[in-house]
Amino acid sequence: MPRDPTRVVVEAVRPEIDAGRFASKGSVGAPVAVEADVFCDGHDLAAAALWVRAPGESPTVEHPMERGANDRFSGAFVPDRTGRWAFTVVGWVDRYATWCHDMRRRLDAEQDVTVDLEIGARLIDTAAARATAEEATTLTTAAAALRSGRGVQGVLDAAPVDAAMHRWAVREPLVRHVRTLEVVVERERARHGAWYEFFPRSTSPDPDRPGTLVDAASHLGYVASMGFDVVYLPPIHPIGRSFRKGANNAVEAGPDDTGSPWGIGASEGGHTAVHPDLGTIDEFDAFVAAAAQHDLEVALDLAFQCAPDHPWVTEHPEWFRHRPDGTIQYAENPPKKYQDIYPIDFESAAWEELWDALADVVRFWVGHGVSIFRVDNPHTKPFRFWEWLIATIRDEHPDVLFLSEAFTRPTVMYQLAKVGFSQSYTYFTWRQSAWELREYFTELTTPPVVDVFRPNAWPNTPDILTEQLQYGGRPVFVQRLVLAATLSANYGIYGPAFELVEQRAVARGSEEYLDSEKYQVRTWDLDAGHSLRPLITRINEIRRAHPALRQDHTLRFHDADGDDLLCYSKTDPDSGDAILVVVNTHDHEPRSGFVHLDLAALGLDPGDGSAHDVVFEVRDLLGGATYTWVGHDNYVELDPSTLPAHVFAVTAVPTDDS
Numbered sequence: 001m002p003r004d005p006t007r008v009v010v011e012a013v014r015p016e017i018d019a020g021r022f023a024s025k026g027s028v029g030a031p032v033a034v035e036a037d038v039f040c041d042g043h044d045l046a047a048a049a050l051w052v053r054a055p056g057e058s059p060t061v062e063h064p065m066e067r068g069a070n071d072r073f074s075g076a077f078v079p080d081r082t083g084r085w086a087f088t089v090v091g092w093v094d095r096y097a098t099w100c101h102d103m104r105r106r107l108d109a110e111q112d113v114t115v116d117l118e119i120g121a122r123l124i125d126t127a128a129a130r131a132t133a134e135e136a137t138t139l140t141t142a143a144a145a146l147r148s149g150r151g152v153q154g155v156l157d158a159a160p161v162d163a164a165m166h167r168w169a170v171r172e173p174l175v176r177h178v179r180t181l182e183v184v185v186e187r188e189r190a191r192h193g194a195w196y197e198f199f200p201r202s203t204s205p206d207p208d209r210p211g212t213l214v215d216a217a218s219h220l221g222y223v224a225s226m227g228f229d230v231v232y233l234p235p236i237h238p239i240g241r242s243f244r245k246g247a248n249n250a251v252e253a254g255p256d257d258t259g260s261p262w263g264i265g266a267s268e269g270g271h272t273a274v275h276p277d278l279g280t281i282d283e284f285d286a287f288v289a290a291a292a293q294h295d296l297e298v299a300l301d302l303a304f305q306c307a308p309d310h311p312w313v314t315e316h317p318e319w320f321r322h323r324p325d326g327t328i329q330y331a332e333n334p335p336k337k338y339q340d341i342y343p344i345d346f347e348s349a350a351w352e353e354l355w356d357a358l359a360d361v362v363r364f365w366v367g368h369g370v371s372i373f374r375v376d377n378p379h380t381k382p383f384r385f386w387e388w389l390i391a392t393i394r395d396e397h398p399d400v401l402f403l404s405e406a407f408t409r410p411t412v413m414y415q416l417a418k419v420g421f422s423q424s425y426t427y428f429t430w431r432q433s434a435w436e437l438r439e440y441f442t443e444l445t446t447p448p449v450v451d452v453f454r455p456n457a458w459p460n461t462p463d464i465l466t467e468q469l470q471y472g473g474r475p476v477f478v479q480r481l482v483l484a485a486t487l488s489a490n491y492g493i494y495g496p497a498f499e500l501v502e503q504r505a506v507a508r509g510s511e512e513y514l515d516s517e518k519y520q521v522r523t524w525d526l527d528a529g530h531s532l533r534p535l536i537t538r539i540n541e542i543r544r545a546h547p548a549l550r551q552d553h554t555l556r557f558h559d560a561d562g563d564d565l566l567c568y569s570k571t572d573p574d575s576g577d578a579i580l581v582v583v584n585t586h587d588h589e590p591r592s593g594f595v596h597l598d599l600a601a602l603g604l605d606p607g608d609g610s611a612h613d614v615v616f617e618v619r620d621l622l623g624g625a626t627y628t629w630v631g632h633d634n635y636v637e638l639d640p641s642t643l644p645a646h647v648f649a650v651t652a653v654p655t656d657d658s
Contacts, residue, residue: 005173006173006175007040007041007042007044007093007173008038008039008040008046008091008092008093008173008175009037009038009039009040009091009175010036010037010038010048010089010090010091010175010176010177010178011036011037011177012035012036012037013034013035013036013088013089013177013179013181014034014035014036014447014448014451015032015034015181015183015447015448015451015452016179016181016448017418017448017451017452018418019179020179020180020181020182021418022418022419022452023084023181023182023183023184024181024182024183024184024451024452025183025184025186025190025417025422025451025452025454026079026085026183026184026185026186027079027185027186027187027188027190027191028079028080028081028082028185028186028187028188029078029079029080029188030078030079030188030191030551031076031077031078032076032077032078032079032085032087032183032185033074033075033076033553034050034065034074034075034076034077034087034089035072035073035074035075036048036065036072036073036089036091036177037070037071037072037073038065038071038073038089038091039071040091040093043098044093044094044095044098045067045093045094045097045098045101046071046091046092046093046094047067047091047092047093047094047097047166047171048065048067048073048075048089048090048091049062049063049064049065049075049089049090049091050062050063050064050065050075050076050077050087050088050089051063051087051088051089051090052077052085052086052087053085053086053087054079054080054081054083054085055081055082055083055084055085055185056083061077063075063076063077064166065089073089073091079183079185081185082185082186082187082398082399083184083185083398084182084183084184084185085182085183085184085185086180086181086182087180087181087182087183088176088177088179088180088181089176089177090171090174090175090176090177091174091175092171092172092173092174092175094166094169095123095169095170096120096123096124096127096162096165096169097162097165099116099119099120099123100120100156100162102116103116103120103152103156104156107152107153113152114149117146117147117149117152118146118147120143120146120155121143121144121146121147122143123165123169124139124140124142124143124146124161124165125139125140125143126169126170127139127164127165127168127169127170128140128143128168130168130170131164131167131168135160135164135167135168138160138161138164139161139164139165139168142155142158142161184394184420186398186399186401186422187398187399187401189229189230189297189372189401190401190422190423190454191454191489191490191550191551192489192490192543192549192550192551193229193230193489193490194227194228194229194230194485194490194491194492194540194543195228195229195230195231195232195299195456195458195490195491195492195493196223196226196228196230196231196232196492196493196495197231197232197233197234197461197462197492197493197494197495198216198219198223198231198233198494198495198496199211199233199234199261199462199517199521199522200212200213200215200216200219200233200236200278201258201277201278201521202517202521202522202523202524203215203216203218203219204521204523205218207523210258210277210521211278211521212277212278212279212283213236213274213278213279213283213284213286213287214279214283214286216233216278216287217286217287217290217291220287220290220291220294220296221294222526223294223296223495224294224295224296225533225537226499226533226536226537226540227536227537227539227540227541227543227544228296228540229295229296229297230296230297230298230299230372230492231291231296231297231298231299232298232299232300232301232372232374232492233298233299233300233301234261234262234301234462234518235261235262235264235300235301235303236261236274236275236278236284236300237261237264237265237269237270237271237273237274237275238264238265238266238267238268238269238270238273238274238275238276239258239259239260239261239263239264239266239275239307240259240263240264240265240266240306240307240308240309240310240340241259241266241307241309242307242308242309242340243307243308243330243339243340244257244259244260244263244340245257245259245260245263245340245519246519247515247519247520248506248512248514248515248516248519248520249506249512249516249518249519250519257519257520258277258519258520258521259340259519260340260518260519261275261301261518262301262303262305262341262376262518263307263340263341264303264305264306264307264310265306265307265309265310265311265312265313266307266309266310267309267311269311270306270310270311270312271304271361271364272360272361272364272365281368284368285368285369288368288369288370289369292369297371297372298369298370298371298372299370299371299372299373299374299403300365300370300372300373300374301373301374301376302361302362302373302374302375302376302402303375303376303377304344304358304361304376304381305331305341305342305343305344305376305377306320306341306342306344307340307341307342308328308330308339308340308342310342312357313328313342316350316353316354316357318348318349318350319344319345319348319350319354319357320342320343320344320345320348321343321345321347321348328342329342329343330342330343331343343380344358344381346381346382346385355385355388355389358385358389359389359392359393362389362393362400363393363396366393366397366400371399371400371401372400372401372402372403373400373401373402373403374403374405375402375403375404375405375421376405377405377406378404378405378406378416378421379404379406379408379412379413379416383415383416383419384419386416386419386420386421387419387420390402390419390420390421391420394420401422401423402420402421402422402423403421403422403423403424403425403456404416404417404421404423404424404425405425406424406425407425407427407429413453414449414452414453417452417453417454418452422454423454423455423456423490424453424454424455424456425456425458426440426444426455426456426457426458426488427440428440428455428457428458428459428483428484428487428488429457429458429459429460429461429464429466430466432466432468432585433563433564433585434560434563434564434565434566434583434585435563437483437487437566437585438557438566438568441455441487441488441555441557441568442557444552445552445553445555450552450553454489454490454552455488455490455552456488456490456491456492457483457484457485457487457488457490457491457492458484458491458492458493458494459477459480459481459483459484459493459498460480460493460494460497460498461494462494462497462513462516462517462518463511463512463518464511465497465502465503465505465511465512465513466511467511468480468587469503470503470504470505471503471587472587472588473501473503473587473588474501474530474532475587475588475640475641475644476587476640477498477501477532478532478535478640478643478644478645479583479584479585479587479640479644479645481493481498481532481535481536481539482539482581482583482622482644482645482647483566483583483645485539485540485543485549486543486549486568486570486579486581486647487555487568487581488552489549489550489551489552493536496524496526496531497513497517498532499531499532499533499536500524500525500526500528500530500531500532501530501532535622538621538622539647542621542622542647546572546577546579546649547572547574547575547577548570548571548572548575548577548578548579549570549579550572551570551572554569554570554571554572554573554601555568555569555570556568556569556570556598556601558580558595558596558597558598558601559595559596560582560593560594560595560596560636561592561593561594561595562591562593564584564585564586564589564591565582565583565584565585565591565593565595565636565638566581566582566583566585567580567581567582567583567595567597568580568581569581569597569601569602569650571601571602571603573603576603577649578602578603578649578650578651579647579648579649579650580597580602580618580646580648580650581645581646581647581648582595582636582638582645582646582648583638583644583645583646584638584639584640584644584645585644586640587640588640588641589640590637590638590639590640590641591637591638592635592636592637592638593635593636594633594634594635594636595633595634595635595636596632596633597632597633597634598632599611599614599631599632602616602650603652604616604650604652611631611632612630612631612632613630613631614630614631614652615628615629615630615653616628616629616630616650616651616652616653617629617650617651617653618634618646618648618649618650618651619648619649619651620646620647620648621647621648621649622643622645622646622647623643623646628653
């Protein structure tokens with residue numbers, strides 16, 4: 001090993017994903033927090049700095065890092081544009097900080113410091129020779145004070161001197177982290193948003209005909225009135241006729257059955273065509289424009305699979321896997337068979353041509369105003385394909401976002417996030433007890449998962465009607481709404497099934513809806529008196545008003561009595577916003593008890609040991625009541641028959657001393 005005189009170690013940098021193989025995630029305007037262990041041998045103190053390079057730029061900008069406990073340094077930078085940002089951490093022996101530390105101890109011991117004052121003055125002289133004129137004056141004045149023997153304590157306590165020495169003192173030998181790391185910065189919508197999914201063909205005002213894109217555009221005002229940010233459409237392409245599924249997933253379709261939108265492709269076209277019953281591409285453009293007028297973005301389903309009638313089946317048979325009898329392999333998850341869908345063969349000899357064609361599908365819809373794609377079953381396609389596709393599209397269109405719909409093994413879900421997906425569906429749908437939710441969301445908000453995986457929580461989807469929703473009734477729908485919208489900065493609902501408390505399953509033990517919209521047109525009474533529309537609207541108002549709910553990094557759980565009360569908080573350090581949520585996760589029985597708060601996590605701990613006397617107000621943003629609480633332990637009671645949750649805005653009560 002070559003000889004090296006450096007003494008500083010820089011390690012355990014965060015965020016660092018798989019030793020730098022993948023980038024972490026960030027968003028415009030949100031601080032990217034960086035931490036590292038920086039230390040050296042002996043008693044000398046180390047210093048550290050964060051070096052950051054913006055996309056397309058060569059200069060490196062330095063950001064300070066503060067020393068914390070156990071040699072852990074922390075710093076941050078705030079990206080102001082999308083793209084791949086590069087950063088690393090550097091460290092050096094901080095001879096001036098070491099001198100200050102030792103000098104204070106010598107003064108406390110009343111030792112002779114004559115020589116030590118000269119040592120300090122010379123350190124300052126060296127920095128002054130390198131500094132700007134203004135800071136050089138500050139430093140030479142400090143050096144003179146040390147040599148005079150007067151004002152020593154003033155120099156030790158002078159923040160301007162510390163800052164100037166940090167910038168201009170000699171850092172050689174400088175140690176740099178072994179890797180330059182990257183963070184992919186996306187626009188703000190990647191960090192937070194409320195999604196609403198609906199089927200355009202179920203928006204017709206006439207029950208005797210299916211809805212069109214024109215009808216769906218008229219439906220946008222309803223969606224916007226509830227405060228959603230993203231409207232997500234299932235596939236809008238022509239639907240295959242061969243092996244088409246009938247109502248309730250019947251193996252054989254009748255002549256009037258509409259089929260599943262995920263059986264993509266027919267004589268009318270494939271992935272870049274609009275189903276003629278829905279309308280034309282011009283009418284889709286009008287739908288996107290109407291959505292923008294309502295401050296809604298359009299997310300489109302991206303399902304890379306084909307019906308047997310898809311034009312690619314005859315035009316590019318090499319893109320599909322063939323069985324020994326010459327037939328094309330249809331989709332299977334044994335023992336289940338999906339004869340209406342042909343998977344694409346990503347191991348085809350013509351894979352490069354295939355990849356380019358799939359990228360062109362994305363480009364086509366981006367050209368028609370689609371800024372977000374919800375990707376169907378990405379875990380059934382190669383990771384390297386997604387890494388290439390997302391990077392390629394992101395280079396051309398930095399504002400495009402991708403949501404991964406992969407309910408599979410955690411390692412696979414996290415890998416999809418690493419290769420570039422902006423957001424990911426989660427297991428929230430099946431995490432139902434208080435302890436399950438606490439355990440799962442602790443995992444999602446703990447490094448390294450939180451640095452790369454952005455959860456998007458959905459209480460229901462067209463594929464998933466959980467047993468809890470089937471039998472829990474309205475209280476469970478309310479409970480799941482509050483949980484999804486406050487645990488996760490991104491959440492969505494499949495409507496109108498959700499707000500109308502649709503809970504009929506096709507069969508006991510199944511999570512499929514009876515009369516599922518996946519296979520038939522539905523008619524919905526949007527003005528039904530039992531609709532959760534007012535509550536959904538209020539939840540989204542709260543999310544928009546409180547920045548604490550627009551991120552996931554500060555989620556903290558607090559202890560609560562019993563097994564059914566779940567208590568957690570989110571805070572926004574910049575604004576001081578603090579939200580505390582308490583949910584009764586039981587579906588029908590009241591629960592009461594004390595919540596045991598970590599006041600420091602809420603920004604309420606004064607740090608002097610008097611936290612048990614802290615007085616603060618909690619204002620229920622759902623129920624409207626305001627309570628005055630004192631200290632860590634406070635009482636709550638929640639009845640699912642009325643409202644199973646508190647969403648509190650937390651405000652410190654000024655003391656007489658303040």
